[in-house]
Structures are given as C-alpha cells and as structure tokens.
Amino acid sequence: EKPKKLELLFTASEHRYSSAAFHKHCDNVYDTLTLVRTGGGKTIAGYSHYKWNQEDNKHVHDKG
16 A cells, blocks of 8 residues: 655644634544644644544544
8 A cells, every 4th residue: 555645734823723723624534643843842743543523522533
C-alpha cells in the first residue's frame, strides 16, 4: 500500500482558534496527525486512525 499524502487541514491561528472552524475542516477525516505548539514553546503530536466527528458535542469514534 502506498503511503498516504499529507495535507494541511486546519491551522488554529489562521482560523481564530475556532472549534467550529476546526470541525468544518476536520470532521469525517480518518488517519490524522495533530501537532500542537504549547504556550511554553513545546511541540506535542498525536496520530489517530479514527475520524473526527462532532455530534451533539460528543466525539464519535467510528473506524470506517
């Protein structure tokens, strides 16, 4: 299987740190890599096979 192509979906500073904008760009996307720069200058990363989804303010873990 070919490696997946990386695509930037959301940048918090460009979207005014809006959770609505985050979900608009990221919901229903599987296999995501999330990078966070903390106020203290540290970088935190996480990977998930699950898709992002907001339903009644809950995150649903539904592997497709």
